[in-house]
Amino acid sequence: MTQGRLVKLATLIVGAFYLVTGAWIFVQPHSFFDALAIFRPYSRHLLHAAGAFEIGLGVTVLLALRWSDALVVVLSGIAVVSWLQVVSLAIDRNIGGRPATDIPGLILIAALATVGAVARARMVREGATT
Secondary structure (H helix, E strand, O other), X not given: OOHHHHHHHHHHHHHHHHHHHHHHHHHOHHHHHHHHOOOOOOOHHHHHHHHHHHHHHHHXXXXXXXXXXXXXXXXXXXXXXHHHHHHXXXXXXXXXXXXXXXXXXXXXXXXXXXXXXXXXXXXXXXOOOO
């Protein structure tokens, strides 16, 4: 196996691991907690947040296989994490935090990351990468 293929395979496995594990944590936090967690007490919101970040890591790693521009990859990954955090805060709004300010603030960050990623991808496509 060439080094290039090895790097791609390792990247694919690592990205898939974080994406799948993160989805499990985000979608079924209690199942993850029962199966693997060694920490107490159970915190649904903490696990939702952890799942969102793991999904974001997985997506970012996998996007790096598709796109060579670091800013597109990073901003896209941050957008994914941020939008999932918005969902997490909405789901868990009745168990703490300050939903009235936290959710709109994070929507702003998610939107900025999304706009930045889309704008950067257009710049790269048009050949203007500076």
